[in-house]
Amino acid sequence: MTPLRLLIVDDEPLARLRLAALVRDCPEPRCEVAGEAGNAAQALAWLAGRPCDAVLLDVQMPGTSGMELAAELKQLPRLPAVVFVTAHADHALQAFELDAVDYLTKPVRRERLQAALQRVAQRLGRYQALPAEVPALVVTERGKVWRVPVAEVLYLKAELKYVTLRTAERSYVLDESLTELAPRLGERFLRIHRNALVARDAIRALERRGAMPATPGAEADDSAEAAEGWAAQVAPTGEWLAVSRRQLAAVREAIEAARW
Structure with a gap:
């Protein structure tokens, strides 16, 4: 399977670094961090010239917020899936109103990130669901x-x-x-x-x-x-x-x- 192309958007460099490391640690679905951005303007500029499958998006950033950016992404010809990754748990309802695939709170666990990425792949039709029942x-x-x-x-x-x-x-x-x-x-x-x-x-x-x-x-x-x-x-x-x-x-x- 072709790896999922991910864009990480977070105004904190260390947060982007840790999230990229977690992505590399996820065994499946296969993913690659195709790019990073420190704010909404950088993210939109990056997406203007490159496709990606999903955006790992912080909520609170200087200038345009992650929620506002997610709404703007709906105008793109190829809409990427959105997974919010934030330290604030009180925006979850708004996130799902924006059709986010998942809403992860920091510090993110690898297992939760992997589950979110599996849902991204399922939405794209590029990943078979795991067995329904777990022991x-x-x-x-x-x-x-x-x-x-x-x-x-x-x-x-x-x-x-x-x-x-x-x-x-x-x-x-x-x-x-x-x-x-x-x-x-x-x-x-x-x-x-x-x-x-x-x-x-x-x-x-x-x-x-x-x-x-x-x-x-x-x-x-x-x-x-x-x-x-x-x-x-x-x-x-x-x-x-x-x-x-x-x-x-x-x-x-x-x-x-x-x-x-």
């Missing part, structure tokens, strides 16, 4: 690395800027989104709500329990569904998670198919 999730928390078997995961729930992974024994915090995690978890998990993936065999009951707490930052539709009060009980913890209207039938089917 375990690797969690880095408080300086420790944990290997959590997927078979032990009860649910994953989005909470503002992070995702909580729950097993029967304890909870973990992940910095990946549910959108990123869902394809890797496979059919064993059911999306019961915009903010929750639950293991099918962990769903014990479905009830209308009155108003459920809305997730902080939830959209109006989500808050309305929470007010209706449909919830699924997760075994063995006994916790109740909100269920969206559109997923009620799927949750009922999961309960009927389960063997307790």
Whole structure:
């Protein structure tokens, strides 16, 4: 496969140097850093004469911001994919409104960068997706690395800027989104709500329990569904998670198919 051509745009030379090193360390998809730019004007000048597949783009830069540059890139004859790489986590929603492939926060881990580059290649039709299901999730928390078997995961729930992974024994915090995690978890998990993936065999009951707490930052539709009060009980913890209207039938089917 022809290597992906990347342009790194960041006003900090050391940040560009570290990101280039991480790109070289990613075994697949094959990538090359075709160019670097310290601001939006330099990036546009570089892109005017050279094609690239993706831009690794900082958000806060002197002059034109990364968000503004991403909007300008849409005017190019050949639109490169955009992966934001920033120290600020509070622009993620705006990033995805601009159709960014991913939003990475510094310090960037190689595994997260590689996952983002795989998505770039998939969008370009130049990379076959990895097997949908993985045997375990690797969690880095408080300086420790944990290997959590997927078979032990009860649910994953989005909470503002992070995702909580729950097993029967304890909870973990992940910095990946549910959108990123869902394809890797496979059919064993059911999306019961915009903010929750639950293991099918962990769903014990479905009830209308009155108003459920809305997730902080939830959209109006989500808050309305929470007010209706449909919830699924997760075994063995006994916790109740909100269920969206559109997923009620799927949750009922999961309960009927389960063997307790």
